[in-house]
Amino acid sequence: MTLPDQSLQTQVAQDVLHPWLARSNVGNDDWWQRLKERGTPLIDYQTPHRCRVTFVWRDPEGNERHSSCRHVWLCINCLTDHHAMQPPISLIRLPGTDVWHYTVLLDARWCGSYCFIPDDGDQGLMQAQGVDGAAAPEARIQQWHALRAWWRSALPHGKDDPLNAGRRWISGRGHATSALHMPRATIADSWLRWDQGESLPDPERAATWWQAHRWNSTLLENERSVWVMTTGRRCPSxxxxxxxxxxGFWTQQMPLPGALIEMTRAGQLPEATYLFIDSVDNATRRRELTCNPLFWQAVEAELLPQAQHWARFDDTPGSALVAGQSFGGLSALYAGLHWPERFGKVLAQSGSFWWPRRELMLLDTLPDDACWLLHQMEEGLGQNGRLELYLEAGRQEHLIHHVHEQLLNVLEHQRHHVHYRVREGGHDALWWRDGLLSGLRWLWRELPHPPLA
Structure with a gap:
């Protein structure tokens, strides 16, 4: 397989300075104040479809004579992180100033997150190497593992962009990030206002029913939080x-319930019952969401009957919808294929359908155990169901995007009803959140959804 080429995004002549960086007062307090008022990154159209994006960071210790900072690593989701398979990229100091900068080219529809990682050497972040596409597969895999290890050690030091006027948020890996929405990016009004600092409706006050519960599973031998919300009471059944x-992410870090309430009020979604299942921790998530039949047996036998008691919903065969991202997207499709009589609608974003061979892009030939769920489908799994599927992948998720193209052929051969959308982004909740709203609208398009009074 071919390694991703990110040259269009990252190889920009850094000596061609943005006009802001060429000002005579660059780096003084007035310059920084005016830059803060404008906001960063600095975005300028290069063509009708591509933009030059200049990131700027202020060194709190001053210029190079006073500062211990040696690098400011730039992490743009799927463009300069480990997905790119290139060496890490650092911002460049403007000599004699406290200004660090770097310019990339991005599609005018790009939507994604980024952070800065200042490095004075004490973090032990030696310059990492990229992946050599000309090397033997075994060497490429070793280089890739080393690069991933470098990013795992670096990301805990990640900081959001203080000059970005948008709301900072905490990524799934736990570090602070900032949002970057290019001029032509698709973003729902709810998310746009939330990014600008407004609050979305609080489900505890605005939903017709909102409760947090603890699910103690006998089958899974563990316990977790679950949340139940309803958005109407006209006909609960x-x-x-x-x-x-x-x-947990969608209720505690990204306020999806508030966006769902707003769309229901506006008549864009039907009244519904929503069940949010926490993933406990990363180890549990990897174990339960990677095509694990026991997890879905527990959901079917233990959780859904309890949820029906908490808040009624339509129990017609095949009427339930399941949504997930990454391993969650893999698990959502797995549930629909195995239990179509329950989950007739699947919303899967950036599904990890490469599982269990993440290093797929580094190999010259496809291993027999790669894309396990896809092989199961080729052997007949899912051919007796007729699922409605809303699938999305980021264009810069090269492995995931590639495997989706193969998956679509199998799904269409089995005559499932598929809507597939490629987003200008990476492996990122910033576009997943928008896609969730679009996917719900498409999957529930035939249901009545009058505006709430």
């Missing part, structure tokens, strides 16, 4: 059910 994996 007819409310469709949507199950969200990684529910």
């Amino acid at each position: 007819k409310r469709p059910l949507a199950v969200f994996l990684d529910g």
Whole structure:
């Protein structure tokens, strides 16, 4: 397989300075104040479809004579992180100033997150190497593992962009990030206002029903939080059910319930019952969401009957919807294929359908155990169901995007109803959140959804 080429995004002549960086007062307090008022990154159209994006960071210790900072690593989701397979990229200091900068080219529809990682040498972040596409597969895999290890050690030091006027948020890896929405990026009004600092409706006050519970599973031998929300009471037994994996993220870090409430009020979604399932921790998530039948047996036998008791929903066969991202997207499709009589609608974003061979892009030939779920489908799994599927992948998720193209052929051969959308982004919740709203609207397009009074 071919390694991703990110040259269009990262190889920009850094000596061609943005006009802001060429000003005579660059780096003084007035310059920084005016830059803060404008906001960063600095975005300028290069063509109707591509933009030059200049990132700027202020060294709190001053210029190079006073500062211990040696690098400011730039982490743009899927463009300069380990997904790119290139050496890490550092911002460049403007000599004699406290200004660090770097310019990239991005699609005008790009939507993604980024952070800065200042490095004075004490963090032990030696310059990492990229992956040599000309090397033997075994060597490429070793280089890739070393690069991933470098990013795992670096990301805990990640900082958001203080000059970005948008809301900072905490990524799934736990470090602070900032949002970058290019001029033509697709973003729902709810998320745009939330990014600008406004609050979305609080489900504890605005939903018709909101409760947090603890699910103690006998089958899984563990316990976790789950949240249940309803957005209407006209006909509880007819409310469709949507199950969200990684529910802790979508309720505690990214306020999806508030966006769902707003869309229901506006008549863009039907009244519904929503069930958010926490993933406990990363180890549990990897174990339960990678095509694990026991997890879904527990959901079916233990959790859904309890959820029906908490908040009624339509129990018609095949009416439930399941949504997930990454391993959650893999798990959502797995559930639909195995239990179509329950989960007839699947919303999968950036699904990890490469599982269990993450290093797929580094190999010259496809291993027999790669893309396990896809092989199961080729052998007949899912051919007796007729699922409705809303699938999305980021264009810069090269491995995931590649495997999706193969998956689509199998799904269409089995005559499932598939809507596939490629997003200008990476492996990123910033576009997943928008896609969730679009996916729900598409999957529930035939249900009545009058505006709430």
